[in-house]
């Protein structure tokens with residue numbers, strides 16, 4: 001058994017935000033911070049805000065509306081979008097289902113470090129940082145509903161994929177200014193791949209299926225909707241554990257250069 005443990009997203013410590021209409025948890029790496037936001041149906045549209053760093057928005061469950069610089073996008077489960085740095089944006093849930101969305105910030109935004117204080121491998125955050133206020137009281141949207149969301153919103157199943165290790169798995173990627181996300185579709189009953197390492201750390205999220213992750217020779221079971229961090233320099237590999245295919249999302253920060261060719265479809269980057 002491994003000393004490392006994958007944490008189920010739902011077991012992460014949460015705090016109430018936006019008048020209790022949202023519960024937020026966070027998990028960080030050396031150079032990125034992810035928030036998990038459980039948004040109650042009926043949460044009002046909050047006041048648009050902006051920040052000097054970009055934000056990747058992953059809708060895992062439910063449907064949410066994202067408004068970016070007066071362009072309104074309907075984001076279904078399984079979609080991904082990016083809010084550019086300094087762009088005014090807001091969002092709200094649609095329908096009766098609770099929304100689960102994951103936001104990615106790189107480098108870790110200082111005003112959210114306290115959400116990740118449960119990770120004892122990092123120093124405790126100091127107060128005294130800027131806060132980009134969010135206020136859940138705002139007028140109805142005045143922007144334009146985007147019927148054509150090409151280049152703005154992507155379904156991760158539809159991202160251009162490449163075959164890895166002679167067809168053992170498929171991979172797609174999505175980048176931000178300082179981070180790169182890779183989606184890995186791992187079929188069951190594939191051979192264990194040769195362990196590798198790199199000088200940057202890696203967050204591993206299991207979106208579906210069950211993953212066995214070997215880090216420095218110790219195997220950790222990573223159930224669906226869990227997260228674990230592979231430290232920089234640690235030797236690792238993984239495989240689908242059981243009969244279900246695995247979809248896993250890896251977060252690298254800064255954006256790893258060897259995966260950048262997978263993000264060529266993102267026309268907002270040269």
Ligand SMILES: [Fe+2]
Pocket residue numbers: 049051055089
């Ligand atoms: Fe934001």
Ligand SMILES: [Fe+2]
Pocket residue numbers: 196197198202236
């Ligand atoms: Fe890796």
